Amino acid sequence: MRGEGRYRVTGGGVILAALLSVTGSAAANTTDPMEKLLRDFYQRVAPVYGAPQPAGQPTTQPDAPPHLPDAAPALRTVPADPGRLARPASTGASRVPDGTVLLLTVRIDRDRLVEPLMVVTEGNGFRVDLGSFVQAFEFPILVDAGQGRAEGWFISPDNDFRLDLGAGTVTSRGQTRALRAGEVVRSDGALMIGDWVLKEWFGLEATPNLADLELRIEADELLPFQQRQRREQRFTQRQSYSTPRATLPPAPEGRPLVGPPVVDLLASSRLTGGDNQETRVGGNYAATVGAGLLGGAFAAYLSGDENEPLSSARANLSYYDPDGLAGLGLVTQARFGDISGFATTLLAPSASGQGVYLSNLPVGAQLRSDATTISGDALPGYDVELYRDEQLVGFQRVGENGQYIFENVELFAGENRFRIVRYGPQGQIEEETRTVTAGGEIGGVPLTYQFAASMIDDGPDEGALQSSLATRLAVGGGVAVLASAGTTEYRGERVSDALLGGQYRVGTFLMEGLAGRDTLGRTLGRAAVQTRIGTDSLRFSHEVRPESLRPELGNRRRTEIALSGYVQGPVLGLPYLRYTVGAEDVSDSVVEEARSLTGKLGTQIGRFTLNNDLLWTQSKERPTEFRAGREGTDLNVVHQASFPLGQLRNRFRLGYRAAPDFEMTEFQANSLWLIERDFTAEMDVRHRFETDLTRVQARLNYDMGSVVLSPRLSYDNNGVYGAFLDLRLSTGIEPMTGNVRMQSRPAANDGSIAVQVFLDENENGVFDPGEEQLEGVEVQALQARRSALTDSTGIAILRNVQPFETSDVRIIPSTLPETHLQPGVEGYSARLLPGGTQNMILPVVRSWTVEGRALSTTAQGEAVPLPGIDVVVMDRDSGEVVASTTTLGDGSYSITGLRQGSYRISLSAESLGSRLAPAYARPLLTDVRETTYHAVDLLAVEPGAPAHYPPLRRASGPGPLMLPLGASASDIRTPEPEASRQVIAVRVGQYRSRLALVMGWSELVERTGPLLAGLVPVLSPSEEARLLADRTSLFPLRLGPLVNRDAAELLCDLLRQIGRSCVPALVDWQEDRIAEHPPAALKAASATR
Template sequence: MRPLYLFGCLRLLLAVLAALCLMAWVQPARADLRDQTKLYNASKVERNAIVLEAVLDGRVLSDSLTAYQDEDGAHVLLPLGELARLLTLAITVDAQAGQASGFVVREDKLFGLSVAHALVNVQGREQAVAPGTVQVLDEDIYVDGKVLSQWLSIDFVVDLPTLQLRIKPKIKLPMQERLQREQFGAPRGGLGTSTVRDPAYESLTAPYALASAPFIDQALGSDARLGRASSQYKTAYAAYVTTDLLGMEASAYVSASRDKPLPDVRMTLARNDPDGAMLGPMQARAVELGHVVVPSVPNVLLSGQGGMGVVASNRPLSQPSNFDRHSIRGDLPPGWDVTLYYNDALVGYQPASADGRYAFDDLPLSFGPNEFRLVFNGPLGQVKVEKQSFLLDQSVVRPGEFFYALAHQQTGNGALNVAQFDLGLTRVLSANLGLVNKPASELGDAAFYAQSGLRAYWDGLIVDTQLIHGPQGGLLADASVRTRIGRCAVAAEHVQRNQRFVSEWYDASTDSLHRRDKLMLNGSMPMEDHAPIAMALEATRDVRQSGSDSIVMAGRLSTQLWDTAMSNSLRWQRALQQVALDGTLQLSRRVVDVGLNAQMDYGLRPAASLRTLAITADHSLAAGYRVNGGVLHSTVSGSTQFSAGLSKSFGGFAAALSAGYSTRHELTIGIQLFMALGRDPRTGKWFADAQPLAGSGAASVQAFVDKNMNGVRDPGEEAVPNAGFFVGNGGRYPARTDHNGTAFINRLTPGQYTDIALDPSTLEDPQWKPERKGVRVLPRPGLVQAIDFPVIYTAEVEGTVYLVDEQGHRRGIGDARLELVNEQGEVLASTRSSADGYYLLHQVTPGHATLRIAPEQARKLHLSGNLAKPLDIPGDGEFLSGQDIELRMAPRQDAN
């Protein structure tokens, strides 16, 4: 039976491999060699597209800047037009003509570019453009970042491991001066928090449904493991589903295999509201039912395993899970991995686990900025970035504010209940209370813990004190202080307990911990020509009941060199007169279509040894193929494992072949299929994707000419094709509307407000104008929100302002301030007349309006006559001319 089954597996793998090779060999016919080359290059560039976060002086200008890499990795192409818009540079880009012109900062610093002639003019000096450094793509001109830095006197530093574009102008830009003025004029916000300009878009709330069409990420795999003693064959299916269900966000993870009689199911119903309008007077911001994870409680409860329960909290969603530590968890599809960066330092790496999740628990927070960046890499070269940022002063509880977090989980031994409360007492002082009721387990009897404390905030200093009462008279005191010295965050902590205090953090051994002192430092050292070196140091001294002590010192250095993120950790410990020293070296590199991750665990004392070594790499080939390989060596098990794979994305689904060999003479071969499914509510059609969808939200946008200005697309109203959109923090989304005026915007980060606005510069008719500035939505997993962007025809109003003398002679006058106001008196548009009295108002919204001389100017200059005139602005884009205004000087009255 086994040989027949193995023969079937091999035949299936060979068939799939033959199909992949056939698709790589067969190319559709081309009529023109030039068109063939153009299409091939476009596909090459498209495969190397990356999305960067553009940062200037620590401020995020765009979180979705599209850039491209060439095949050999020598050039990272940046969009000239988009960067000019973000930096407010006076450079105009005409992608269709392949030209750009303008100046940088000062009018004497002229700039001009011609793609067709491969020439650039910088400050009057004409230069030739090197081949491959400039390309016209996506309605913009893309230029190699290094070349663009020379042209504009602005350093564009691309950090590929973290997918960041750091912008460092050599001369101060007007935008920097404006941001500096805004920062000085803004109210003080604690530890230097910066405010982000709010565009004040209309807020659109998507109602929760009893049931909706889901997003489904699904993987089907089959593998055979052949060994000397035995052979195993396994077929497994896994699906991650998100949707609306019973008026809440539903997520479910289902896995099934041949060797399990029943599938494993994990399901959660959740609801998040940043405005805190749930559960009536409880004003909850987050509610979860079903499979939940109870957060850790310092000194009492470790981050627990998931289980059935309920969690409710009114804490702001932007705050960390604990005051001084934060846990990051989420779903991870099969074949994916995630790399964690903390303040640009590589600190963690996890591949997909068997339950389809990843978890970085109890990450310490330091005084000052705490930025966590998660870089997800898929088996087919997919890259996704998520970011969470905290300032420690975000946890300040204002006077009178009351926050709570409640959790109940049913375990195999009984119910686990956790309650945590924070109350703001004064501007600098808050109180907190924690209650934990823990069921009996194999680790100990049932226990109840009460935690109380005070937290004080001063300028540059945070002091935290906690007192915990446990069962049988157990007592623990914890005091800590956090501050910042220069570029280094410093924290010191002292913990003291009696022998009767027992928890998941502290055992009940005969010589258990009596007190603990800890010192932590976290900072960075700037480097002139390279990325800064991040440093972390932690020293801990434990004193036990017998008086014996142990010392642990741990340090980490992290930097980025040659487009590679490097991190090396060392841990020195002395206990019972024995000394040990070990370390971990981590590398992560992603350049063009090559990815590399490596981790080495080693020991230095008492003896030098290599414990484990793991290396994985992947590389993109032509026609969408991708190869990967890896080596895992362990001296503990005395074995080495080799792995290799080939995958291909077919657009709607992806397929992968894998093989592995172990020095224990085990051979593994397998095949995996992946497909994500979603439904567009506007068309009702289902679509498939080779990249995951279930973990993010989406929007189906529509642009149309709203002739009757009712905000709804009526029959006969024309679509607006080729319209672009701004999504998130100012970035242009790469997709544009089709001939039906619709576009699909996917992979929106759930639980965070996202701004979406129609880009007026992409409208083909200059008389078109978006009827709404933009919208603010709150994406949630599995939801496709339908959003309409009506476009209206605008008119132009022109005329002349005349001053009439006593003899009836009139002449045009300049600098007259004209305002166009609606029926509510709101100013719709304004302008000033030129020297001959001529004025022109652009893109005037249709409807009833009044054209007037500004009342303040009329009073100041004692003007009379025809100060205002009603207008009916047409809705068909007609030019409204001849709207003249005749003014007279009112006779001055004598003071007597």
């Protein structure tokens, strides 16, 4: 336990023995005030607290008998439960007595209730008021204590609850039974229930820790306040879409030269056969590897089977830094090796093969404004859907090469938001978003470029060099100059081209044109105009370029116009409509002339999400040596729907040709049954009408957390069957810990962040031997929407962090184990590459709180609160203001988050004006054993007037500083004896145990010396009674009596200068004790103020 009551045992016994020897050797008639103070404490108070006595010494002195009551007043106890025989009787000083009222901090997992729960001890447990309990846990249960009834539900409406004392029954979750003896008792108009019934009634396992005043709750379901917190977190995450970019500085730890690798593996064994083929046994695998290498990201893809162990292999090394690699803005991204999927020219297709790609554009950006290429890696068997602005524009199944590529995807004016949804064959659903701005940002960087050079990887010209360079130069006023050059080899002949053009952009209107020729004398070019008005986008383009497949035909041309938009509902009873309509005219090597109309329509009906595609084509095919040209009109329609149905997640796809004759083309149905969170079943049916082939596949998926096992069976109408066992996992070495991890979710294309959290005792920002590693602290990467809890070594691993995106990584302060702890640094930002890692060290430091009031005094000496006045905390050495706040309406203030140091606290002269001036500043030295310094009151006086504090006044009712945590309900209502009156004292500590108090007192005397001479411990009669009867869980230590408040405030200043907490207070004290120890004025007037 940190804070008050936590002291080093080393040396404590020596100090205690020395002090006891002082008391034992002191003469009875000693006149030394310090010895008198020590003797008074150990002869009068220490026996009450259980302090040891010197050998041979009586517990009391004949000439100074302690004034203690003969017997403690009786407590009103709650009736014990006769049915709980396992509870021991209330004996022994080590246990809190029955009937003690405690305020317990309630913790559920890593969450904590805002307000403490008041309970009454009984045996080793407690009783709690049912009404207070359901209110604290936010259960909608109405409690009528007068009628002895309660009715409602808890956690969810299915969990009904009823209690009827008259009938002697209790109902929970539909089960009614008779009440057992002692489960519910009436006390002071409340229904008190025993803690042992919480498990059976509400499904809550309660474990009290009375020593630390904590109650730990274990629940099978999230409680209402936890559900609310999760909703708030999700709302915050959704809101984070619109939050600014990450602003924290990069982590001082750079990328490692060689990072730990991560491997996503698919291994499949199979048994296949059929009516016309023999039975075969085999297997195949596919692996994606990601790792940090030489400050970049290494990625590789490998696959093979029993016949060809390495049938496919791709690898690349990529670098990215938006500020420019090596600190230069010339290159922001570079990729070496496989560069498939990069659009590198203003006209030509995407680059492919082994080579190099360089650009100073952000990742995902391009110079071409009318179309883009969306590509990525995924394990074979994944289905990939591509959505633009929530409208389905493409669908693919990942093949054996482990890659999906959507080429020539249309772009509209402004930002095009693409969503890539990957459906794993074992029920996985992974989403990724990319934003491509048509035409980029003119003027952001004056000169932008894309360059690629690679070896052609297939076809008759395999191994030949191809390269391209595209540039854009912004010249101002929304105008830019475009230029492109490229070279390739076609059927053994080198062909090069060059284009030149311009671009004009204002707002969402974009216009550009390009024209050029190649080395064969052919003309090529493109013109495009597009704009966006609200949610609607309009685009027109015309393109001419050489025909590559049949050069004798000359150029291929394409003219297209399209309109895309969104209509907010209701429209025909539908909540919204997303649409795209377009017309196209094409002439190329396949068709002599083709005109088409397209339409895409997306909406939602209930829980059904619908996407519909329509394509009308009128074409005239070119004849070939194998067949005559065909001329005709076609109308093709595709419907796709997805919807949940109970535990089923369903997707259907239906395609047909409506003209010239109706003909079905394809059908696909997929249904996923969520049996359990980690156990699913899947059925997939596909039929191609052109080949009359139907294939049915059934699969079970068991996610074990570290691996997914999937047995599946398949059969088609040709008699071909197969039995498969698939295994999917992701494995790698965790950063910082070096542990080997396995998980079922693919991670090779994502990044990982390892964060170490520890209590930085010396605040040097470095983890030193002996410093505490903090467990259970939440670390969050906000923009990446990832969070994790630290383990027993203080390390949290944030996995599956999306690459290329910069995210701020912070500690969530509310998850720190104690409220006076705070992050030592705000955090750092991280930007990961695919497969990359980042290590961070986030220290936690102690913080302190100072609170009090701003006051002035009237001529009669009455206190006047000062609202709206600035309070400043200054560094004692430099005088620099390190914190400030403004007083509230009652003159109170509270300043939190102070770091370790020495300070002076004062009112701001500017905010007081000319009528008042701040009195002396209050000194403060932070100490690790304190967390909050209370009652640091600040005084304002008329200029030149002496500073005197107004008299102390006791607040009405038991305030938080007046009521010991161990007080019983009857103590609160019991007045002090008449033979007592109020005296001024200072509270210098509150302790959790007698031993902690005695050792704390010893340490205080050692540090303060004669400062406390003439003062004695001051306890009220009721406090002494509770001490004698061992009916308290908090041990206060007050010293006094003092002659006035000024003396008390001066003493507090002196104590705070050495880090001690000190609170002036009025205490009821016995008349004879006051006569024995008259109030003293503090003589240390030389204290620095």
